[in-house]
Amino acid sequence: MTSNSPLDSPMSQDSPIEKELRPIGRKAAKAKKAGNSSNNTSKFLEEIARQNAIRIEMEHKLQENEIAIQAEYAREREYLSQKDMYKTDRETMAMDTSHMSLETKQFWKLERRDVMRRRRF
Structure with a gap:
């Protein structure tokens, strides 16, 4: 019992001409496109993460x-x-008090004492 359908014909099996590929269907095309989109999205997110890491490193x-x-x-x-x-201490220590009043001489004497205290400690 052999069936003589066009698919089972000996011509289709032995034909030297290759069959043309069937065009991709709508569902398959959408699935393929969605796959590329998610792949592109993941690459995009990886690039954003890499750029953020570089930016953080530069800011640091x-x-x-x-x-x-x-x-x-x-x-x-x-x-x-x-x-x-x-400089101020040197000027204070070098101050000539011979022509000053008694109060001014006393002031510069106290200033010199402060300078000496600062220099010791």
Whole structure:
């Protein structure tokens, strides 16, 4: 019992011409498109995560640099403040009180005493 349907014909099996592929259906096309979309979305999200990590790292480095700059600025201010204080102390110690009144001489004597106390400690 052989059936003679066109699909079972010997011509279709032995034909040297290859069959054309059947076009993709609507459901399959939508599924394929949705698959690409989710793949693109995941790649996009990975890229966003990578960019955020880079941004956070850069912000951290900038913050470290800002802290270092502020520390250096504070050291410089301290140095200048001490330099100014030493200059003032020298001027106080070198003050000529011979032409001053008694009260002014007493004031500068107390100032010199303060300078000496500061220098000892």
